[in-house]
Amino acid sequence: MRYIHGFRDGAAAAVIAARIAASVDPAREYHLMEFCGGHTHAIFRYGVQNLLPRNVRLVHGPGCPVCVLATPRLDAAIALAGRANVTLLSYGDMLRVPASKRRSLLKARARGADVRMVYSALETLDVAAANPDREIIFFAIGFETTTPATAHLILEAQRLGLKNLSVYCNHVLTPAAIQSILDAPGTRQWDNVRIDGFIGPSHVSAVIGSRPYEAFAAEHRKPVVIAGFEPLDVMQAVDMLVRQLNEGRACIENQFTRGVTRDGNRTAQALMAEVFELRPEFE
Amino acid sequence: MCLAIPVRVTAILEHGWAEADIGGVVTRVSTALVDEPAVGDYLIVHAGFAITRLDVVEAEKSLALFAEITAHYHRAGVALYPRLS
Numbered sequence: 455m456r457y458i459h460g461f462r463d464g465a466a467a468a469v470i471a472a473r474i475a476a477s478v479d480p481a482r483e484y485h486l487m488e489f490c491g492g493h494t495h496a497i498f499r500y501g502v503q504n505l506l507p508r509n510v511r512l513v514h515g516p517g518c519p520v521c522v523l524a525t526p527r528l529d530a531a532i533a534l535a536g537r538a539n540v541t542l543l544s545y546g547d548m549l550r551v552p553a554s555k556r557r558s559l560l561k562a563r564a565r566g567a568d569v570r571m572v573y574s575a576l577e578t579l580d581v582a583a584a585n586p587d588r589e590i591i592f593f594a595i596g597f598e599t600t601t602p603a604t605a606h607l608i609l610e611a612q613r614l615g616l617k618n619l620s621v622y623c624n625h626v627l628t629p630a631a632i633q634s635i636l637d638a639p640g641t642r643q644w645d646n647v648r649i650d651g652f653i654g655p656s657h658v659s660a661v662i663g664s665r666p667y668e669a670f671a672a673e674h675r676k677p678v679v680i681a682g683f684e685p686l687d688v689m690q691a692v693d694m695l696v697r698q699l700n701e702g703r704a705c706i707e708n709q710f711t712r713g714v715t716r717d718g719n720r721t722a723q724a725l726m727a728e729v730f731e732l733r734p735e736f737e
Numbered sequence: 738m739c740l741a742i743p744v745r746v747t748a749i750l751e752h753g754w755a756e757a758d759i760g761g762v763v764t765r766v767s768t769a770l771v772d773e774p775a776v777g778d779y780l781i782v783h784a785g786f787a788i789t790r791l792d793v794v795e796a797e798k799s800l801a802l803f804a805e806i807t808a809h810y811h812r813a814g815v816a817l818y819p820r821l822s
Contacts, residue, residue: 719771
C-alpha cells in the first residue's frame, strides 16, 4: 500500500540522512529517546542508527505496558486462569511475558488452563456467548490505543446481556507513564541518562492527541516530536529534533500529521471517560 | 503493541463494522471509534479497531515533501550515503 511502502523509500532516507548530517553541530551530542518499542523496532529493522551522524544517538526507551506490566498483575491473571470453569483471553504478546517463578500464561495453558489469544477484544463476546456456562475473563492491558477497545467491549457485553463476561483491567495512561519515567530518581537530574529530546509515539497519540505532551515539554524543556513508525517517519523526526535543538527550542511537533491531531480522537476519549474511572496510582 | 496499520474500507457492514483491505488481505474491523466511515476511506487499525482516520491529504503532503527534497538533492548532485544507483 502507498501509505506504508511510500514511507520506506530508500532514496528519501538517504536524502534525509544527508540533511541531518548537514545540520548537526559537530561540537555537540544529540541524545534522542524513543519511548515506544515500535520505534525501536523500526530503528533496528531498517538500520536507522547507521544512517545518522556519530553524534546523534538514539536512546531506547521503556517500551510498552506489555513488557513493563507489574509482575503481581500477571501472577493474578495466571491465578485466575487456573480456576475451574474460567476462560482467560488476552492479546498474543501478553501470553509470553514471564511472571514470577518463570511462569507465563502460555505455560499455564500448557498445564491445562483455558487461556486463549485474541487479536481484537471483541472476540471475547463470541467466546462468552458460545460458552454460557463458563466464566470468561478478558485480561485487558495497554495504553490508550487499546483502552477504548476495552470500553467498547464492556458496553457491547452490557447491550448483549452477557452475564458471564468480566474484564481484569490493567490499562495505563501514556502521559502518566512518561511523567513517571522523567520523575524517576537519577533521571530528574539528567545526569545518569542524558536525553536531549524525545520521539513520541504516534498511534497512541492518534487517540489522546498531541496536547497532553505540551505540559511536559514546557516543564522539562525538552523537545518532543510525535512520529510514525515507518523508517522515513523516524528519520524525519530526528531531523526535526536536531533542528529544534540547534535553534534552542523545546516544542511539541507532530511529524505524523496523517494520523495525529492536537485533540486526538474525541469519540474514543468520550468512550473511555464513560466507562473507566481514573485512579492516582497503578500499584 | 501499539502498532497500527493503514487499511482501506471496502464495505460498510452493520453494527459498527467495516470490511477493509489490508494490502490485499480483506478483513473485518470495528469502526466504533470513528465517525461515519465510508467506502474508500483509509483508517488506521490497531487490534481490530480503527483508532482514527488516515488523513490522505496530509499523507500525500508528507510523500510529496520526501519526493521534492529527494529530487532537489539529486539535481544538486550531492553524494549520498547509502549510495543509491
